[in-house]
Amino acid sequence: MRRRYLGMTAAIAAWGMTMALAGCGSSGGSGDVTLKLVAADYGTNSENSSEKYWSALATAFESKNPGIKVDVNVRPWKTVDSDVATMVEENRAPDIAQVGSYANYVKKGKLYTADEVLSVPTQANFLSQLAEAGKVNRLHYGLPFVASTRLLFYNKKLFDQAGLDAPKDWDDIQSNAEALKATGVTTPFALPLGSEEAQGETLMWLLSGGGGYTDTADGSYNIDSRQNIKTFQWLQKELVGKGLTGPVAPGKLDRAMAFKAFTSGQVGMLNGHPSLMAEAAKQGIKVGMVPLPGVNGTAKASMGVADWMMAFKQNGNRTAIGKFLDFVYDDQNVMSFAGQYDLLPVTYSANEAMAADPQYADLRKFLNALPTSELIPYGKNSWASVSESFKKNIGKAVEPGASPSNVLGGIARDAAAAEAAE
The missing domain is CATH 3.40.190.10 (Periplasmic binding protein-like II)
Structure with a gap:
């Protein structure tokens, strides 16, 4: 697996040095922006709740991006998908949701495409199999967040x-x-x-x-x-x-x-x-x-599973969303979350890093199963x-x-x- 990622990783790194960030449209207004993030809780108790990860990530992002605040709302896995669905139905969609599925919002025109919010290097760094699973009618809407195999x-x-x-x-x-x-x-x-x-x-x-x-x-x-x-x-x-x-x-x-x-x-x-x-x-x-x-x-x-991030259009915060998502998919942050919950990262560069790191030796069997795994049909509305x-x-x-x-x-x-x- 490591060999598979080496060439792509080098190309992405070089590309990232020369390409400007994409998704540089209007955020829908001037002044401060507060992004609403709803995310699933991967923890099993209060000590390892995902609330801690997202709150720390939001604080780090805000320190580097004055004028953008992130309102973190972590929900249990058992209800997070229905919670987000209710928010959308009640016309109070979050800006970003990290949940189990995305395609049901595509036909309703609720989501930004990946190229509307992500920088080119970030979008190109997704494992191709997972990127394809995030597409509906060849347009990329679902952003893989973490993956696992069984x-x-x-x-x-x-x-x-x-x-x-x-x-x-x-x-x-x-x-x-x-x-x-x-x-x-x-x-x-x-x-x-x-x-x-x-x-x-x-x-x-x-x-x-x-x-x-x-x-x-x-x-x-x-x-x-x-x-x-x-x-x-x-x-x-x-x-x-x-x-x-x-x-x-x-x-x-x-x-x-x-x-x-x-x-x-x-x-x-x-x-x-x-x-x-x-x-x-x-x-x-x-x-x-x-x-x-x-x-x-x-x-x-093997069965492959991916959990997804999606960016909602409702509040018009495209530029701010893009900045935050590029930060989310920085290698250090990807590895931090995946490593904490023993999951698999969704980018070429982070997968290469995990495959090479002895502390993740126990995950190699799962990494090896990922390229040939079959995913749930996420892209079907x-x-x-x-x-x-x-x-x-x-x-x-x-x-x-x-x-x-x-x-x-x-x-x-x-x-x-x-x-x-x-």
């Missing part, structure tokens, strides 16, 4: 006690889970299909089963494909039906609950991201990590409503007596309706 995590102590090796395919997952259950493990495999992050957990399993959310040929939704139905039939029969997913029904198990159970030693296996690795280490859990197992070996791709349908319904697909085909078919119909409404 690996299968397992508790080494519990595996050693059961005499197990890391799983390589679905048969291994099932047999390992049976062995863990036999040794008294409360949750051999945690399957969080609750409302918090069901759309992400679902995509991981669909990819490992050879399917996905969309058709690779034309990008259309392909939710109730044969491969996807088979994946959920397997989950229903081989994991949930055999009592291997713990005392909480998957449809009622949120990711945060599953992660907490893992870090307390109650879970044998689950799909995890970099932040969980660090939290487990703090709790003394020795973690093994392997690429997501597929039906007959490693899955065709309909994705926000389709995601909600997954959150509300996919847990039902693995319930006893349920029909995975019918549940996926219902979500597919919701997706078709959402697409038709665009």
Whole structure:
């Protein structure tokens, strides 16, 4: 990965020395400007709340940019997307939002494009895969903020006690889970299909089963494909039906609950991201990590996730927004946030720096998975409503007596309706 970034990084550095900042339009008025920023909280408690990061960043920015103030408003992940949606509906959109999706605001004409607010070097420094995921109809609106990939995590102590090796395919997952259950493990495999992050957990399993959310040929939704139905039939029969997913029904198990159970030693296996690795280490859990197992070996791709920043037009503060965003994407600031929460930076230069830094050695497996990862279809205007349908319904697909085909078919119909409404 490091070699991949070297040439681009050097070019960007040279370019940045010769290019003036783009996005130098009017801020909509004279005098002081106060930017309203709404951001998601990546912390798990008051000690590591993202409020501290953004407040310190705002203070540093304000000291270098007299006349521009930044009003920081950090919201919980569980509500931040709906909070921003409500603000927009009530005609009090923030200037900048850092949330989980952006495309639903594009059709309504609410957002600046990237080239309207960012300097050329900043925009060119985004990893190309993530920049493409931020586009709607070839225009770049969604600014990737941080990224992560997913690996299968397992508790080494519990595996050693059961005499197990890391799983390589679905048969291994099932047999390992049976062995863990036999040794008294409360949750051999945690399957969080609750409302918090069901759309992400679902995509991981669909990819490992050879399917996905969309058709690779034309990008259309392909939710109730044969491969996807088979994946959920397997989950229903081989994991949930055999009592291997713990005392909480998957449809009622949120990711945060599953992660907490893992870090307390109650879970044998689950799909995890970099932040969980660090939290487990703090709790003394020795973690093994392997690429997501597929039906007959490693899955065709890992799931990639990006969180997004977007710039709203409503208040007309284009120039001030651009100055702040260029500051946000300075390498030092990108690395500071990504490093604090064990996430992956979204720029070539910061990725090169992380790959070369020994203190981030534990993240290299995630970095290595990023170039071939498959992302959620962020650029589809309909994705926000389709995601909600997954959150509300996919847990039902693995319930006893349920029909995975019918549940996926219902979500597919919701997706078709959402697409038709665009």
